[in-house]
Amino acid sequence: MPEYDDAATERWVDEPPKRVPAPERTPFERDRARVVHAAASRRLAAKTQVVGPQSDDFVRNRLTHSLEVAQVARDLARALGCEPDLVETAALAHDLGHPPFGHNGERVLAEAAAECGGFEGNAQTLRLLTRLEAKTFSVDGRSVGLNLTRATLDACTKYPWLIADAELPTGVHADGSPRVVRKFGVYDDDWPVFDWMRSGVEGRRQCVEAQVMDLADDVAYSVHDVEDGIVAGRIDLTTLDVAAVEEAVRGWYLPDASADALAVGLAGLRSVGSWPVRPYDGSRRGLAALKNLTSDLIGRFCASAQAATFASYPGPLLRHRADLVVPEESLVEMAILKGIAAHYVMQADDRVRAMARQRELLAELVEALVAAGPSVLERPFADDWATATDDASRRRVLIDQVAALTDASAAAWHDRLV
Structure with a gap:
């Protein structure tokens, strides 16, 4: 294991040695096991990634997306020299706080929680890991969640600041919903554990492990959303409407991107040897070719970041000693892939109508819980x-309850209470 100090492996609540002998594990291996076995991890299988998990057997859900992000993150961490188990755990945990219907549901809960400190999926992840998941209690009987190490919690934190310090939202999420929620990583009443976690860290800087996790997430969804769209019959990479894709890229992701930069980026993508020359036909050979393309694109983006980072930092790439460097060319190419998915998938009329209904359902469910009170809560x-x-504290409890639900259970609760 790379040289992480005692502060990095410290837990908020000290834990005595286990009484039952078990195979020797590092602190970060124990953290990974705790996240894998968490109830919140299982619920991700029934939460929306881009489209609802019940809509198709092939489409990705939050759990499969998290597993893919974890694989990308682990390989990149190993190549960079930071702890693979730590980064993989952060990737497995990065979406735990997402509510039903993904960012679409996050938007509703942010409005519903305006009077109790707001709602944000990453802040909810920290709350789950340090309070809501049942694993460890302090001596005063308070739940401290999974009681992960300081370094792992820090790696899980994409936005290490309070809502008061968050910038105004712009653009859209990967699933096509507009960014109306401020991005932040901790609620006011979870500040004590956040303050402990960030001990000795100045400012808002992400640790390098969080940066690796963040890039792995960006790489995974930029590539996999296109793959899902191709299999669904919505995208044909051999007949792209380039002008419409460029419009989506500027409107959603890179507003200042020049025509030359986008042209170079698309040419770079098309230079990948596995870029298709004929439409996807659904055959095993066609699916294999598509899988080779996704693998090549992921490898391309990760290798580019690895080379740029090594050129900037001699190492070791641990915690707050370095920053991940992602070349501008890679950012443009990933934005083009997102733009392809945005134009052909995210803006489809049937999906826009479904998202509107999801928001209505979740808003009605929150109000039903407010009216019903604690008698209907788990x-x-x-x-x-x-x-x-x-x-405000009671409103937060209701928000926690709704955020814990899956897409299907939110619909079932709505049927029962509304």
Whole structure:
């Protein structure tokens, strides 16, 4: 294991040695196991990535996306020399806080939680890892969630600041929903653990492991959304409407991108040896060719970042000693892939209508829970309600409950309560 100090491997609540002998594991291997076995991880299988997980057997959900991000992140971490288990754990955990219907649902909960500190998927992830997941309790009987190491929690934190310090949102998410939620990583009432986690760190800088996780997420969804769109019959890479794709790139991701930069980026993508020369036909050979393309694109982006980072930092690439360097060319190429998915998939009329209905359903569910009170909550959240000291704290409990639901269970709760 790379040389992480005692502060990096410290846990918020000290844990005695296990009484039952077990295979020797590093602190970061233990962290990974805790995230894998968390209830929130299982729920990701029934939460929307881009389209609903019930819509197609092939389409990715939040769990399969997280597994793919974890694989990309682990390989990149190993190549860079930071701890693979730590970075993989951050990747497995990075979407745990997403509510039903992904960023579309996040938008609704942010509005519903305006009076209790807002809602944001990454801040909810920290809350899950340090409070809501059942694993460890402090001596005063307070849940401290999975009680992960300081370095792992820091690697899970994409936005290490409060909502008050967050910038105004612009653009859109990868799933096509507009960015209306401020990006931040901690709620006010979770500040104590955040303050402990960031001990000794100045400012808003991500640790390098979080940067690796963040790039792996960006690489995975830019490539895989196109793959899903091709298999669904919505995208044909051999007959792209280049002008429409460029418009989507500028409108959604890179507003200042020049025509020359986008032309060079598309030429770079088309130079990849596995870029298709004939339409996808659904055959095994066609699927194999598509898989080779996704593999080559992921390798292209990761190799580019690795080379640029090594050229800038001699190492070691640990925690706050370095920054990941992603070349501008790679950022443009990934934005073009996102633009392809945006034009052909995200803006489809049927998907836009479905997203509107999802927002309506979730907003109605929140109001039904407000009216019903604690009697309909699951036991852990009913217990939290009982110990809440004011209306804002009780509203937060309701938001926690809704955020924990899957797409299907949110619909079922809506049917039952509304």
